[in-house]
Ligand code: HEM
């Protein structure tokens with residue numbers, strides 16, 4: 504049991520599985536977004552990478568909710584973040600969570616208020632509307648921009664974890680998530 508939950512020395516098996524599993528899924532999700540942005544319409548590679556964007560994005564949304572609940576339940580037992588750099592790390596992690604919820608959230612809201620409805624893995628979760636609900640569409644206008652911002656914050660996060668903690672400070676920060 505103790506290996507499943509977090510401790511002040513390291514993140515437990517559940518937190519690590521969620522962290523690295525979702526990191527791989529984000530890689531695939533950004534590959535899909537990059538293909539949509541950069542490849543020619545009608546290209547087979549673009550179609551293949553784009554085909555899973557909605558289902559994987561919805562899965563990431565469900566997983567981040569689960570991860571947030573698990574993180575809150577383990578908050579008192581997680582590795583501490585002391586000092587100004589630790590405060591900055593906590594703020595950075597909060598921004599990551601905020602964007603991980605908002606980016607898919609606004610598109611899911613838009614789909615739920617659209618004349619096509621919201622489907623997930625082939626199931627119609629919210630039926631099509633007779634007319635689009637305007638206010639539900641508006642936040643989705645920033646979906647792409649917020650998505651790219653999330654990518655930037657993730658790259659900063661990786662630079663801190665590997666570049667700073669592992670290579671410069673040579674501390675145990677990376678080891679406690681590895
Ligand atoms: C964490 C999950 C997600 C990430 C990181 C993400 C990221 C992105 C990014 C960066 C773009 C811009 C691509 C471009 O400029 O061509 C984009 C576009 C798009 N995404 Fe997502 N997405 C996610 C989830 C979703 C979900 C759940 C849906 C649908 C319910 C969705 C539907 C779309 C659509 C329709 C577009 C094209 C229109 C637009 O740019 O708003 N995405 N996504």
Ligand code: HEM
Nearest residue numbers: 522526529574582592596599600657661664665676677680
């Ligand atoms: C090569 C890729 C990555 C590396 C090396 C890495 C490394 C780490 C490390 C070492 C920690 C522990 C930091 C600490 O305790 O202060 C951590 C935590 C965290 N990472 Fe990453 N990370 C990577 C990718 C990602 C991605 C793609 C995301 C999500 C968008 C992410 C989101 C988080 C969050 C939110 C935390 C806080 C702990 C939690 O609630 O899970 N990381 N990461």
